[in-house]
Each structure stands twice: as C-alpha cells, then as structure tokens.
Amino acid sequence: MSVDGGQADGNDAVTTPKQPPSESTTATWTRLLTITSFWAIAVLLGLPIWWRTTTIHRASLPLQAMNAWADGQACRPEFPLKIAVESAYISAADAQHLLRTTQHAIDDHNEFSAHHLRLLLSESTRQNNDSQAMHPPDVAGLDDTNIALTIRLVPSSNGNTPRASLHPYDSVLDVFYTTNQLPSPSSTSSPLATFIALELQNLYGEEKAILAYLLSSSSSAAGIESPALSREVAESLAKRTTRSVKSAATYHLTFSLFTPNFQPSDWAIEAALEDHMTALLQALAPISNFTVDTQVQLYATFAPSIHEPEYDEHSKSWVLRREDLSGFINAAEWPLSPSIGEGPTVNFVLYVPSESRTPLLIKENGGDSWLLPQWGGVRILNLPTGNDKAHAASKRLTKEMLEGPFFTFSNQLLSLLGVPETPSSLPLRLSTLVRVRAASLLFSASSTLGSLARLTRALPSISIPDTVAESVDLTIAHLHRACDDLREGKFQTALENSRIADREVEKAFFEPAMVGQVYFPDEHKVAVYLPLLGPVAVPLIMAAVKEVRKAIARGKKSR
Template sequence: MPPSRGADASPAFSTPDQVPKMTAKTPPESTESLWLRRCVIMSFWAVAICLGLPMWWKTTAIYRAELPLQAMTDWADGKMCKPVFPLRIAIEAPTLPEQDAQHLLQTTQHALDDLNEFSAHHLRLMLTESPLTPNISQQVVTHHGLGTRSNDEDIALSIRLIPVETGATPRSQLQPYAPTLDVYYTHNQLPPPSSTSSPLATSIAHELDKIFAEEQALLAYLLSTTSGAHAAKMKSLSPGTFTELERQSTRALKYAPTYHLTFSLFTPTSVPSAWEIESALQRYLSPLLESFSAISNFTVDSQVQLYAGFSPSIRAPEYDEAMQAWTLRKEDLSGFINAAEWPLSPSIGHGPTVNFVLYVPDQSQSPLLVKENGGNSWLVPQWGGVLILNPASSQTPTTLTKDALAPAMHSFADQLLSLLGLPQSPASFPLRLSTLKRVRAASLIFSASSTMGALARLTRQLESIPVPDTVARSVDSTMAHLQQSCDLLRDGRFQGALEHARNAESEAEKAFFERSMVGQVYFPDEHKVAVYLPLLGPVAVPLIMAALKELKSVLPGRRR
C-alpha cells in the first residue's frame, strides 16, 4: 500500500539539484515603448539644439561693427598724411617798381631755399599790392608773378621794405605786438637785374631763418618723437637743443580745448583776508587769455584760505644774515604746497586745472625768499605756479589792492605761458602764438592718429570685446577730421587745421574709451564659464546621461 501524502509528507525532490530555480524576468519592452522613449530623448535634444542653442547664441552674441582697421593703422604709421607747414610771407614794397620787386622776391626766395634744412617747413614769399591791415579780409597777392587771392589770417608774417638814406643798412626790426618785420635799405642794395644775389636779399633770408628757427626745431622735435614714418626731410637737432625742447615738453601741460585757472590766496594768519582779484585779472590777465581764444578757452575762479600752515614735510624757514631775509631751501620747494590741508582741487570741470598760489607770509617771517637764487616764485611742471608776496610795508594789509597784485599777475602770466608751451622766440608775440597754433595742430593730428592705431590693435587682439555703432561713427568722424586737417595744413590754413585736429582728437578719445568696450576688456572667458556652468549643468547632465544610456543599449544589438 503506497504511503499517504499528507502534511508531513516529505518533498518529492530529495536533492537540491532537483529543485527548479525560480527567477523573476521583466517582460520584454515593446517596440512601441522603445521608440517612444527614444523619441522623447530626441525631442529634448532637438529643442536644446534647434531652439535653445540659437537663442543662446543670439542673446549672447557680441556685436562688432565694421571698422576700417587698415586705414586706422595707416594713419598711425603716418602713411595717410605727410604734414607740411607752408608759411606765406608777404612783402610790401610800394615804392619799388614791380619788376624790381619781383626780382628781389625771387632772389630772396632762392636764398631762403638754400638756408632751409627742413623740407616740411618752408617759407613762401609773396608780393602784395597794398599794405596788409587787420581790417582787410582779402587781398590780392602775387606769387612769382602769378596773382592769387589769400586771406590775411593766412599770412604768417608781413615784411615792409622801407627805403632810408641814413643809418646802417640793411637792418630789420620785428614789431613786438604785430606780425610785421620792418626792413630798412638803400636803393643801391637792390639786386641788379642780371644778379642772382644781393646783400638785401641775403639779409632778409637770414633774418627770416632766425625768426622761424625755434618753430622749425619744435616741429622737428615733434616729428622725431612720433612713431609715424614721415617722408619729410628731418631737421637735425643738436643734443643741447633736443634736451631743452624735451624739458619744455615735460614742463608744459597737455593740450586741452579748455583749461580751468584757479587763483588761491594763502596766509598763515588772519590777514590779508581779501584781495581785488577780479579787477587784477581783468586788467593784467584777460587780454592774454583773449589772445589765446583761437587755441584754447579758459575758465577762472579764486579762493582765500586763512591760517594756512606750511607742509610738515619741509623744514621751517631759516633767517639768512647775508640776505637779511627768511629763506626756503630749493629742495623744499617741491613740498611747499600743503596738499593735505590746502583746498586745491586737481580737477574742476572738464579741462585740466592750472593752480596759481599766492602766499603771503607772516610778518614775523617776512621777507621770505628762496635761498639759492633769492627769488620768490617758481613753476611746478604740469601743475601751476607759486609766488610768495612779501608786503612792502611793515604791517600786512587786510586787503590786497589791484596795484599790489600787479607783480604777482605778471609772474603768473609768464608761468601760464610756459605751462601752455608758448615758444620763447621770436620777440613778436603774435608770431609766437601762430607758432604754437601750428605745433598744437600737428601734435593733435599725431595724437589722434596714434589713438586710431591703438584702437585697431585692440580690436584685432581682443575678439571678444563688442564694437558698437557709436565707435564706428566716431572712427569715421575722426578720420574725416584728420584728412581735412591735413589738407588745411598743406594749404597753409592753420586755424582751420587746428579746429579739425581738435575735433579729431575728441572723437578718437571718445571711440577708444567707449564704456561698453572698456567693460568687456576686463571680462575674460574664465568668467563666462563661471557664469554659464551653474545654469547649463543641471540641464545638460540628464540629457547627456540619457543619450549615453541609449547608445549603450543600441551598440550591442548592432554588433550581434
């Protein structure tokens, strides 16, 4: 009888090998779900690539306006403008026959050409039919027999031939307040028709060469210190002349359309507490500032500071028995200005500030002089001037009158001329002003051209900085003004050349210091990665991992 199979019955499989393995298998994924998952992943990638990437590229793209980089580089290298300075010299000879005057003009011109060593700066002699006066706007002149019309403001110098019977001849005299050279001669000193030289022509040529010698040196120094390759024949400068011109350039202020003049009265006590500065400026300085109106404009203010002490960095004044005065050492003059306590603002308004300090010492330390030279004034390069006004009476006045300020105003005027870079010769002030006008026009052309070259190099080297349309317009305006200024220089119209050169410098600075460009220069690529990584990382990681997983599942099937 077979055994019964109850609850205690033993299993039918007596060995472990006979026990079947019970493993749970996931049902195979259907083809529809597989393709659905893949479509979802591809749709995310499609949105990221076709929509997200273009939007990111469009919203983060850097706009770079087209710039004439090659033309900008050519301006910086001096290939677009070869500066020349033709000066028109008008000769007035009303008592001479036209044929003799023409022969004298040609003889003098040949003598001038032989003396000239600087081809960029040359003098053109012209014969006038009537005396040149400031009230005549246009005059008929004859250049080597050819009648041309010129503005009187384009005449650099007027030569008046005056026949005399007594005195040493030929002799010349330059008018101090007019661009006029009076030449005295006798009739037997005129060149014969068959002669190519004469003492009168040689004398005039040497006098003109001496008058414009410093201007030629200034322009030659300016051309030699610029990086442009200029084809003009350079005038050789002696080491002493070059050193002196370099000292003058480091002392003078950089050119600006507007300067701000600040006149300050400082005293260590309570007197003087007032000064007639407005009347003094109106009488002694306003005519000088008006004469510079064609070159620069000026704004003026004044201030009074009582109980102003010396700077603690200098030694106290010492009494000198030999000079019978209190003295300051020359090495202490650089620290005389107490910048910590004296209210001297270095920048007021848009233009550079020129400070003029009038210091009235205490009666117990008066007179106060400089020990080495016994002077009472000195110039601070590219800053201003200082003058110590020692009261003439035994008691310091409470108010400085206009007459008492006259020495200080004259000293400040001389210091201002030095700071503005006015040449020291010739003796005629209008000629010195016209020289400064030509030098400033040339320096502004070189400065604007150099700025254009720097902007072109910056644009090429840093491709990540934006170039807005305002920069492109400023560059176009700069080059247009540069070309007009160069053309006016070539025509001898120096006032117009200065105005266009001033506009070119302003537009060049505006283009180079564009705010958006300057800010982007200091935003390197590492900063961009630091900004984008926290934003794109959480989005990119799931998409990349899903794509890799799908690729891993696809590749084994293709291999089988």
C-alpha cells in the first residue's frame, strides 16, 4: 500500500504543470503604456500625416452651372440680322411704311424664331430725310459694323421690276422698282415689300438650314427649337460638316508641287499666291489667321496601295479610279507634315504627271481635282504636249499656268473651312461663316463643360487643380458674353468670345494633372501602401489583441 501511495504521489508531481511567476503590477503597466504609446503615435501623428500627404486636392467647380450650359438651359442663342435699307428717292414717311410692310412679310414667312431679319433705315437715308421727319426709332443706335446687308432701292423705268442684283464682292443688294410698286399709306402689303421679303429669304436660306442643323445635332442645344430639315438637306449638311477642318484661330496652308521626274522644278508660286490667295486670306482674316509655306518635291512616286493609272482608249487619256483618290497621297514618302505649330495644317497638292502619262484624269467624271476631307485638296495639272511648248513648260510653271490650279485651291479652301455655297456674294457667305462658327464653338464649349462635370463626378479620386477651376470660370464668363453678343447681333465679338471659351475648356479638360490620374484607380494605391503598412500594423494589432485577451482572462479569474 505504501509503495502504491508513493507511486501515486510521484505521478502527481510529474503531471502537474509548473506555473510561471506572477507578473508584477509595475511590469504590466509598463507594457500597457508602451503599447499605448505606439498606438498613440500611429493614430495621432501617423494617420494625420498620411491623410494630409495622400489627400487629393479637388478645387471647387460650379457643377450646376456647367450642367446648365451642357443641357442648353443657360443660353438660348439668337441671330438677329440687321438689314439696312437705303434710298434717297423716297420720303421718310414712305420709307418707314415700306420697312414696316416688308418686316411683316418677312415675319410671316419666317419659321425659325432664333434667326430673324430686322430692317432698319440706313443712316444716310435718315440724314437725307431729316428735313421731312423726325428721327424714326428704327435707326436709333444703328452701327455700321453690325450691318449684315444693305439694300439699295433704285428707281428704274427699264426692264422688269421689281428685280434684284447682288454685288459679288460687297454686302449690297440693289433692288430696282417703279413708283407704283411702293405701298400706299393705307395698304398693308405691296409687290415691292413681298419681293424684298422673298429675296431675303432666299439669300439666307442656306444659313438658316446650317444653323437649324447645328441646333438639332448639338446636345447642348437640345432645348432650343429649330425648324425641321428634309432628309436630303440634313445628309448634305452632315457631309459638309464631316469634310470641314476643325475650327481654329490659326491655319497653316502648305502648297506643294509634286512631279514623278525632275521637271518642272520651279513654279511662280509667289506671284500666284499674290494674285489668287492674298485677297481671299485678307477677307478670311476676321475669322482665322493663316500662315503659308510652299515646297517642291521631285521624283514623287505613287503610293503602292493604289492602282497605277490606266490608259482609256475612249477618252485618249490616263485615268485614276475613284476608289484610289483617297490613297493618292503617298504619306510614307511625300514630305507632308500633318501639323505645324498649334493650328491644323491644310495641304494643297499640285501634281504634274509625266509626259508619258498626260493627260491624267479621274475615270468616273473626267475631272482633275478632288478634296480629301479634313486634310486638303489635290489638283492635277496636265501640261500641253508637243515639242518646244511642252519642253519650255516642263522647266517652269508660270503665273498663267497656275491660274486654274489656284482658282481650284481657293474654292477647296472655302469648302474645307465650311463656307456656305450660297449666296453669290462672298462677303455674305463669310459673314454666315462667322455666325456658324460662333454658334458651333459655343455649343462645343458647352458640351465639353458637361463632359468635365460628368468626369469629376464619376471619378471622385481624381485631382482637380486650381487652374482647372480658373479655366472653367473663364469659360463660363466668355460663354455668357458670347451668348449676349449673339442676341445683340455682335457676331464678330461673339466669335472671339466663343473661341476663348472653347480654348479654355479644352485646356481644363485635358489638364495633365487630371489626365494622369484618370488611369490610376484606388486598387493601385492599395498595392503601393499595403507592403509598407503591413509590417508596421501587424505587431501593433497582435500586441493589442494579446492585451485584450489577458484583460479578459484576469476578469474571469477575479470572478
């Protein structure tokens, strides 16, 4: 029994675990204070520094105003055209009655409320009639710089009347009439008033169609009413829009002479530019600035992607297929720079084929020129063949030889800029382009404002520098000015303000600080910071968990 008991006591001594010495209260508090100090440093110092250094600066943007412009709620543009009526042969009372009668006829035919014609008595007519009447209200504040068209009433006893003659290089419409065609004081209409109203509707018919298409196709003009266009007109205007180069303050025109051999190696380009382009570029100066450079390229071969010219027995000429015209320019070998400086480059290529392939024409229509949308134009110059004349022409292209090609280049330039095809007066067509450009830039800037607002809302982590906010404020300010200028008929200043607004909003939208962060999602930030925070956070968390468990154990033991 004693042996068994001794064995039992020995087994009990072996199986009972040895408890560690109890920790002193001072050691416990020291450990707790150490852990707490680390957590205090991490939370009170580390987190604020991390938050401050990683916070993305987002300048405040007027998102509500930006969306209002994008939705077409901030501006409803109008295009009031001031038409001055000039006549030294009609009394002031009769002139005013004719203006009112004609204005009623114009308003009755007008289906586009945003585009309306306003007849005014010219200053010269008013001064000539000062002795007969007081100053009529229709001439108050008349500004010649904002007059879109001047109508000269000319009495005539010969030919059919009423009839009109539009000046090709001046904004003047001569209307010939007889005395019996003037409205009587008691009448509300007359043949002359009806004729003038219909003539004005025809003059500005294409402009109304372009502006109506612009309003209907722009998302930032969705709330603005515009007349419906036929399918054919809409398709024609869509092709014209696609063909035109982007609106810019400066264009670079490059005139290039290309030939497949060593002749002609010289051309009278300076004289041709002076005779055929200088006046046109001066007329276009209120719309855009232009720089011009020229070049000559010898031994210019066709692009390998197109078919070689084929000889057509029927027309006795070499022909190019229509499908090869878009690939005619050998971009790989011909030195045609796509852009020079900030503005877009418009290229004009004069190609002189070799004598063995002259004449060179387009197979389908027999033409020798074509447009490349948003790029430029090409003209083939077929030199005369035969002995001395061809030999002399092959060395140098004279000013007379370049007259036809540069007439083509002039028309191609107007087409690429989006100048309307009617009316026949160039100043009227250019003034239409001013209004169309001002409206299109206003809508473009408004649409970009909306895109910028949507971008900042969709990406809350993207940076918004103060420069972006400044550009947005400047854009909205100039948009307001442009809209007011359009309503007041100040189309030139409206174009300038619209251009500034479009430039500023484009600069804001493509801000480098924003573009770089568009493609930097939050997952990338986690991947960068996790390897750094993990080794620091794990010991702190584990120590805190361990102390919590000990506190729980002490609490249970004390109970």
